[in-house]
Amino acid sequence: MKKQINLVFLFCMLIAMISCKQEVQKAKEVIIPKAVLMDKIKGGWAGQVIGCTYGGPTEFQWNGTMIGDEVPIVWDSTRMAWYYENTPGLYDDIYMDLTFVKVFEEHGLDATATEHALAFANAGYALWHANQAARANILAGIMPPASGYWKNNPHADDIDFQIEADFAGLMAPGMVNSAAKIGNSIGHIMNYGDGVYGGIYVAAMYSLAFIHNDIEFIVEEALKLIPAESEFYQCIADVIKWHKQHPEDWKETWFETQKKWTFDKGCPNGVFRPFNIDAKINAAYIVIGLLYGQGDFGATVDISTRCGYDSDCNPANAAGILGTMLGYSQIPDFWKQGIDKVEDLNFIHTDMSLNTVYEIGFRHASEMIKKNGGHEEGDNLVVKYQTPETVPLEISFEGIYPKERQTVEKQISTQNPEVSLKMEGCAFVIRGRAYKKEDLPAATIDVQLFIDDKLVEEIKLSTQLLVSRHDVAWNYEMKEGTHTITLKALNIEEGYWIDMTDMLIYSTNDPEKQIFY
Incomplete structure (x- = not known):
């Protein structure tokens, strides 16, 4: 009986997809059965959890190198529950x-x-990179879009909005410009330029995945939103081009991408280091997984993970997009175990579960369709x-080079409240933070x-x-x-200090x- 029901559902999905394609071509209107819409929303959210869990153990363990085929990545029915219980911050x-x-x-x-910025800034979870820089800006009264602007946020091109933009596409089925509008608004809370484009691109792929079942089309069509x-x-x-040149070997495309695009210009943690949390290189790994996975859920997740760098977030995006295209019912049982x-x-820091967000997501998508x-x-x-x-052009760190x-x-x-540093150049970022002894408030x-x-500035650390x-x-x-940079503490007390690392x-x-000789 269960097999018959699945076959009927598959038939309905097929008819719906054919109908969608015909409607898009003819009248720019698409009919989506409510059951199919819910199935795809569930597939998008569940796909994120599956991809994030699979890549969790490898996150930033392979920087500038792929994860070899000989390296086992465990998957079984205990993985998601283990992370929920032991490392929910994943x-x-x-x-x-x-x-x-x-x-x-x-x-x-x-x-x-x-409203989004204040909720984000006052949430109880830890943040990093562009998100944390934006939180500090907002709490200091620097509101969006200034909170994400590169002159106020050294992490403006980082991956932050890209990894959290899935919702914008999931609530805008077939409406890529509506997804981009949401992305432009919320993305500028913490990012600018390429950092915002990463989120808009991911959201657009989700949006298109409700309507189309051709992953190459989805990848290429979504890119039309981004300024050339x-x-x-x-x-x-480039990734799309190299995929066409090397359609059978994702590693060839990975090598080409690594050679040309792995540099980081902005992130103070990553410039001149193997670590790279830049949006575009990690988006490239999402796309490599999608293109070479060819609609196979397991291959997509595994390839995106094995590209390295942010290897839990990248497969989470890839699996969420593909899960939306396939629908929850068609994600293989092996991966849903x-x-x-x-x-x-x-989820930690929330009052929402997957089952809750399936329902809310369906309602938001329905409301957006009518809106x-x-x-x-x-x-x-x-x-x-x-x-x-296409959204407007923005360029971070324009005209300056590390x-x-x-x-x-x-x-x-207290013993040394003032420090001066010499430099030759036009801009700088000093890394470090404020500390205290454990027993002090x-x-x-x-x-x-x-x-x-x-x-030039009064800073609160x-x-x-x-x-x-x-x-x-x-x-x-x-x-x-040649410049002299001086930092002078005004109210530092015994037991408190600021470390500056580089x-x-x-x-x-x-x-x-x-030319260097």
Whole structure:
């Protein structure tokens, strides 16, 4: 009986997909049965959890190198439950999504970027990179889009919005421009330029996956939203080109991508280091998994994971997109094994489980369809299909180039409340943070930043990691030349200190145009 039911559901799915394709071609309207819509939304959310879990043990363990075929990655019915119970922070990219889902649930589909920003900044979970820099900005009164702008956020091109943008596509089936509008609003909370494009691109692939069952088309069509002048576009376009040249060997495309696009220009943690959390290179690994997986769920997850770097978030995006295209019912049982053990468990820092977000996601998608010109017809929803419209061009770190990383290893304390550093260039980022002895209460240290004896900023550095700046100080608006950077603590007390580890220095001179002997 179960087999007969599955065959009937498959037949309905096939008819729906054929109908969708015909409707898109003829009238720009698509009929989606409600049962199919729910199945695809479930596939998108469940796919994220499966991909994130599979890649969890490998995250940033293979930097600048692929995970070889000889390296086993375990998968069985216990994996998801184990992470939920023992390392629930693994699912940060999902509970971050749910922050924005909840804001839409509480404030409606017209919720503002400010409402999303405040919920995100005041949440109880730890953040990193662009997210943490944005949180510190928002708590200091720097609201979006300024909170994600690269001159205020050294991590603007990092992966952050890309890994948490799934919700924007899942609530906009067949409506890529609506997904991009959501992405532009929320993405600028923590990112800018390529960092925002990563989220818009991922959301657009989800949106298209509701309508189309050709993964190559989805990958290429979604890219139309991204400006061709951007490095993000060029990187993904290269991956698509290399896939056509080497259709049978994902490793050839991985090598080409690694050679050309693995550099990092912005992230102070990654520049001149193997670590790379830049949006475009990790998006390339999502696309490599999707293209070479050829619609096979297991192959897609495994390839995206074995590309390395952020190898839990990348397969989570890839598996979520493919899970949306296939639908929950068509994700192989092997990959769904154990998901029944966690679907009623709330994600850490939330009051939402998978089963909860399946229902909320279906409702939000239905509301978005109607909000954007669609309507309901009995057991079906009629979507007003959108063709991609390119979003405006933004470029982070424009006109400046990483020059060198200097070791600093200096400390600001009661004994030494002022530190000066020399540099040659046009911009800098000083890495480090504020600390305290364990028995002392958390405190905020006020620091003045001087450039060439001119006060340019007053900085607040909290010893509480949850709300502190990700980096001590930075400035991207200096003239090329020799400069003295001075940091002076105003209210530091015994038992509190600031460690500065290193300084990333930029120049207006493009190293690719220089000749070295």
